[in-house]
Amino acid sequence: MQSTQSSFENLRNDFPILKRTVRDNKPLVYLDNASTTQKPNQVIDSITDFYRNHNANIHRAVYALAEEATEAYEATRDKIAKFVNIKNRQEIIFVRGTTEAINLVAYAWGRPHIKEGDIIVTTEYEHHSNIVPWQLLTQEKHAKLEYIGMGDNGELILDDLDKYLATGKVKLVTFSLMSNVLGTITDAKKIIEKCKAADVLTLIDGAQAVPHMTVDIESLGCDFFAFSGHKMLGPTGIGVLWVRKSVLETMVPFHGGGDMIREVHKYETTWNDLPYKFEAGTPNIADVVGFGAAIDYLTKIGMDNVRDHEIELTKYAIEKLSAVKGIHIYGTKDLSKRGGVISFNFADVHPHDVAQIVDEEGIAVRSGHHCAQVLMERLNVAATSRASFYIYNTKKEVDLLVNSLNKVAKVFKL
Amino acid sequence: MTGNADIYHEIIIDYSRNPANFGKIENHDVTFHDSNPLCGDSIDIDMKIDDNKVTDIKFHGNGCAICMACTSVLTEITKGKSLDDVRKIEKHDILSELGLEHLQAVRIKCALLSLKVLKSALYTYLADHMDDSQGVDKLKEEASSLY
Numbered sequence: 229m230q231s232t233q234s235s236f237e238n239l240r241n242d243f244p245i246l247k248r249t250v251r252d253n254k255p256l257v258y259l260d261n262a263s264t265t266q267k268p269n270q271v272i273d274s275i276t277d278f279y280r281n282h283n284a285n286i287h288r289a290v291y292a293l294a295e296e297a298t299e300a301y302e303a304t305r306d307k308i309a310k311f312v313n314i315k316n317r318q319e320i321i322f323v324r325g326t327t328e329a330i331n332l333v334a335y336a337w338g339r340p341h342i343k344e345g346d347i348i349v350t351t352e353y354e355h356h357s358n359i360v361p362w363q364l365l366t367q368e369k370h371a372k373l374e375y376i377g378m379g380d381n382g383e384l385i386l387d388d389l390d391k392y393l394a395t396g397k398v399k400l401v402t403f404s405l406m407s408n409v410l411g412t413i414t415d416a417k418k419i420i421e422k423c424k425a426a427d428v429l430t431l432i433d434g435a436q437a438v439p440h441m442t443v444d445i446e447s448l449g450c451d452f453f454a455f456s457g458h459k460m461l462g463p464t465g466i467g468v469l470w471v472r473k474s475v476l477e478t479m480v481p482f483h484g485g486g487d488m489i490r491e492v493h494k495y496e497t498t499w500n501d502l503p504y505k506f507e508a509g510t511p512n513i514a515d516v517v518g519f520g521a522a523i524d525y526l527t528k529i530g531m532d533n534v535r536d537h538e539i540e541l542t543k544y545a546i547e548k549l550s551a552v553k554g555i556h557i558y559g560t561k562d563l564s565k566r567g568g569v570i571s572f573n574f575a576d577v578h579p580h581d582v583a584q585i586v587d588e589e590g591i592a593v594r595s596g597h598h599c600a601q602v603l604m605e606r607l608n609v610a611a612t613s614r615a616s617f618y619i620y621n622t623k624k625e626v627d628l629l630v631n632s633l634n635k636v637a638k639v640f641k642l
Numbered sequence: 643m644t645g646n647a648d649i650y651h652e653i654i655i656d657y658s659r660n661p662a663n664f665g666k667i668e669n670h671d672v673t674f675h676d677s678n679p680l681c682g683d684s685i686d687i688d689m690k691i692d693d694n695k696v697t698d699i700k701f702h703g704n705g706c707a708i709c710m711a712c713t714s715v716l717t718e719i720t721k722g723k724s725l726d727d728v729r730k731i732e733k734h735d736i737l738s739e740l741g742l743e744h745l746q747a748v749r750i751k752c753a754l755l756s757l758k759v760l761k762s763a764l765y766t767y768l769a770d771h772m773d774d775s776q777g778v779d780k781l782k783e784e785a786s787s788l789y
Contacts, residue, residue, distance in 0.1 A: 578710075596681045
């Protein structure tokens with residue numbers, strides 16, 4: 229497929245929700261993709277097809293349906309391996325989403341490995357899901373949580389990392405590959421290089437990056453990687469945790485129950501092989517299948533094309549928004565370092581009021597702290613408005629957003 | 643403008659630009675802070691209480707136009723009232739004052755955050771100035787049923 233605006237516009241036909249209107253017959257302009265994306269027919273149909281034709285539990289029964297369900301479930305694991313370049317499918321664990329993935333690491337890796345006085349390093353632009361699990365762990369273990377600071381350009385200050393690594397106490401460095409508020413793309417290679425030299429493990433929160441650009445986990449060289457299905461056209465409630473096998477083998481189980489065991493006796497249990505040791509209970513089978521359809525869909529478009537489309541859209545949006553008097557855009561203007569996420573404030577109007585007024589025009593933008601209150605403190609704001617793009621967004625929609633902001637200016641007499 | 647954006651009428655915009663009773667009371671008798679975890683609206687209310695009357699009230703914090711306007715109106719209603727009367731203030735008193743009776747569900751928390759803070763401040767003050775534990779329990783029960 230060619231990376232032209234028109235071919236991307238054709239994709240809109242695959243998304244039934246984009247045909248609906250909201251608020252007095254206004255066409256829906258959905259610009260909250262950093263939160264969750266809409267679903268194409270291919271994904272919706274695959275879930276329906278699973279329940280209509282193949283539904284059974286997996287990994288157990290020998291009958292035909294169970295075999296089909298297991299095959300469909302495991303096929304997604306292989307698609308994921310190919311999509312983000314993972315060599316060993318045993319290292320791919322299905323979870324509910326990025327939040328559960330990080331909590332799994334904090335619990336199953338963190339509890340046996342983190343001791344009093346150890347340091348875990350995160351960054352100032354993390355989502356709460358990459359802060360709170362580490363607060364819980366470090367408080368329990370009397371360990372310390374430290375932050376790589378962020379410069380005014382929206383990029384991390386990696387000298388901070390050197391300072392922490394020099395203590396010799398850092399056990400894990402955990403960071404987002406793309407900020408959900410600023411869109412900043414983290415220089416992961418540099419961080420990982422520094423950590424490897426210091427023999428420190430790294431965790432990447434890929435929730436914002438994987439949906440929007442080519443990600444190659446093998447070449448990144450991190451030890452943990454997490455992402456979610458629903459931010460990349462897939463259903464909610466399904467995500468991936470990848471853990472390097474040598475690290476995975478040092479981890480204790482997260483949940484106990486069915487499917488994660490080899491043998492259970494009255495007072496002892498032996499564990500199932502990887503990755504099943506970490507997939508207790510009946511998983512979210514239908515949504516794993518739907519996630520597979522989403523990966524097929526994105527693979528067909530090509531992730532480099534997705535990235536190009538979003539760079540073009542982001543460039544256009546930054547130009548248009550910057551021309552509106554009173555708009556302040558946060559983060560770097562260097563498009564090679566940012567994804568399609570634009571956080572902004574409009575004069576002294578509260579982002580909630582901005583969001584409500586543009587909603588009257590059918591435009592869905594997010595307002596608030598975006599689960600990143602540490603970053604809001606750093607930016608010294610209570611909240612921002614955020615527009616975030618995906619494959620189906622168009623320049624015309626950016627124009628509609630800009631027009632609706634003029635309405636905000638009118639109401640608030642800016 | 644039609645629909646929900648009707649809420650952005652002159653009075654709301656004016657209050658959001660020039661909130662009433664905005665600031666701090668240094669020698670307050672009670673202060674309370676709360677925030678809305680969904681949107682980050684954050685309000686502190688300080689009160690000066692003499693002879694079971696609110697003789698002064700000020701607020702500070704951050705919030706959307708709805709939050710700032712409602713907090714302004716609430717402080718205006720509260721000032722000079724007896725504690726018993728403050729206890730009787732209800733959400734309708736604020737919403738009707740600003741024509742927000744039909745505010746949509748997602749914004750109602752913006753409108754009522756200040757009332758929650760005011761009542762919490764009041765209960766804190768009353769509990770601190772109460773001898774009988776039964777009365778404190780009753781207050782706690784009343785407080786727990788707030789919005």
